[in-house]
Amino acid sequence: LYLENSFGKIFIKGNEKKLRHLKMIYALKYIYLNEEELRYIEKLFFFQKDILLILKNYLSGQNVKRCFDILKTFEKKLKIKFEKEFKNIIFIYLIVTFERIEKGHILLKKNNWEFLKNTTYYKIIQKDVFKNNNSYMYEALHLSEYFLSGHNSESFYENRFLIDSFVCKLLNILSEIKIENLIDDKEFLEEIIEYLTAAIYRVKNNFILNYKLELDENEDKVYDKISKNRNIINKYLKEPLRNEEFMLIAKIICKHLRKPKIEKIKLNKILEIIEKNSEKPLLSTIKKELLGLYPNLIEDNIKTNKQLSLLDVITEKDIKFARCYDIKELIDISISNLYENSFIEREFIDSLHMMLEKKEFDYIDNENTLIFYGKETKYNKKLGVSIIFNEENIKLENKEIKYFILLSNVDKYNYLGVMRDLQKIIEENRLKELSELQSQKSVIERIAKIIA
Template sequence: LKYIYLNAGKINYVSNLFFFQKDILLILKKYLEKQDTYKCFEILKTFEKKLDIAFEKEFKNIIYIYLVITFERIEKGYVILKKNNSEFLKNTLYYKVIQKDIFKNNGVYMYEALHLSEYFLSGYNSENFYEDRFLIDSFICKLLSVLKDIKIRNLINNREFLEEVIEYLRAAIYRVKNNFILNSEIKLDEIENKIFIEILQYKIKMNTYLNEPLRDEEFMMISRIIYKHLIKQKKEKIKLKEVIQIIQKNSKNCYSDLIAKELLELYPNLIENDIDFKKQLGLLDIVTEKNIKFTRCVDIKELIDLSFNDLYDNSFIEVEFTESIHKMLEDKKYDYLDSENMIIFYGKELKYKKELGVSIFFNESVMKIDNKKIKYLILLSNVDEYNYLGVSRDLQKIIESVKFKELEKLNSEKDVMRKFEEVIQGGESGF
């Protein structure tokens, strides 16, 4: 994934690499030249056509690599002979298509088909997470608050930890939705178990943010992630700042940011990142009175277009961003839709977002989406998970503290902004 990506049915190789990476690229090229890459492209096209879906580009890159390796393994005589959750997977349309179109209904490859079914199912299911996106963010914010309560404060602003928890939680929710259970018996050591017991006291509160509660085993895995990052922080490491200073002192043209990124990727356990990065942004960093509007729209598309124009005029997004939102609306996929008549869209196409921005609309008329009433709209152009989590935290605080129907009564952008400041600044800064 670091060296190749797919585009228009072709393999593309990343060009801006360091000298030592170019050797790896040559190895990859020689390997892929021997594989039936056309066959893998055709499988992806078949799936999208037969199931009338469009996979995300990132997923296509991953599943393409997996397909290449799968067929090479089968040709060498190594065939998978078992699969958990097989009864569930056999009833999916993915399995039927894979068995018929890829393995020609050959029973020898039944378990291969089941494995591929789960991969394809999880790839498309990731798009369906978007209606839960704000709920996931809220769960994580609550988890960070719990860590503060149990005196684990040094992970609260650890970007690497936050990103791993976000990724883990998405997979965990997928398992819960499809009634999958983690295969291996989880055994925690003494400290991991202590963290688990502490977190378990808050399980009910954290689960209230999710449509389907996480099982204890998922909380055990989260406890293990917490412990892993605590240990990571304690290990003695090389100071990144010192390494960069040595490079700068001995180099005429030194691209410090690129070198720092590469060093951290290559030696994450050896180098301590002691370089100051920008603090995590919150709602007050991106919202002004200009981004808060009171309207009288009767159609949800009209309201969305007004909100889109607000972000576009402030150079937060590209014009194509609106197509992504209209498609989500058409497919009835929302980042968040609650009982208080509020709908939130983040949008899926990252390439059309230029900067983190928000547009908040209070609408006088009530509109209906999927038999649910809508009055309030939030459109957020998130450009990275770390910062939009901070914005989500503040939105969560406002939704829980004052409710949007109370804010609407203020009937003034200035008063709403003042209330935002009062609620957000009333608590501690950060998590």
């Protein structure tokens, strides 16, 4: 791509595919899908607001419904469900593609067209999108490859030898850390191959889904091992996998390692335990015997129902020292923290701004504190908290806001322990004390002393 000055105006010129990709990437900063509705991401600065107006004007001239219908057609015909992040990307790319085609910029080549022409994606696109017009054959081929980067529904795949070689090398590396049973796991092999096919197309077309991943202890160990050997594994692929892809591979591996062996519960054993404890039934004894007999088949959900404390949830990255002059700016900092760390869905942003408009928040006068917590859990992935200490007071209606707390609760129970600790801090007027500390670490240490 390059810039060209023509009659006093600057234009971007160059490779058509790269130009479309640039438009898509830029639009992703400002718009996203919410179910079947196009939403705009609220921006703070004037130049961003100007770009939003330009983008809205651009989209007003596009057939947005057509792009929604294409996504629904694929999901219905292939009986699949695309991930939200992929939907955002492919939806915007479809808009850009049709806009460029209408202006006469049509793609006329595709390197791996022989393979792509045999895929179900190509057949659907050619028939339902381009009405079997061969003038758009290469457009259909390009779109087929992009859809393959979101989901591989085929029973065959391109570069089979390379992918199989990758998987074999991966299994060899896993055997070095005593993980040897996956080679006989058909479900694992099918999933990892299907995943790799889509991942390769993502990398090839520079589709970054921005997965927000957190690994548990076992996943982290597996990731560490395969990541150290990524150069050895990647050499089998034409397109080296990115860091996020290796994290996902570690999650797939551990998911299959956790699968319990199927075992039938023996009825006579259960009846024996019940009969033995029938005269003086003691639930703790019965529970212990049943868990001892069937440790992999019974989930002990009793022990998990405990209140979480603020210290169980909050980390240093959840604490910010800011200098904001607008309440929306303050809220956006909190939202971005929870969203980037996979605590909330993107739709949570809309619900929060709506709550602000309706004044559905808690305000504590003695500490100039605003608290938001989700009234619904459907947009929350896990329990999280974000605390902002602002340097200046911000006016909201007739209130002065200096501290802001945002909670993402996933149920109606566990988050209450966190709320209890926050309430203690606020009621004892300790937020000012915390805001004067020098670091996030010292804030957490002080919180531990306050709620002890």
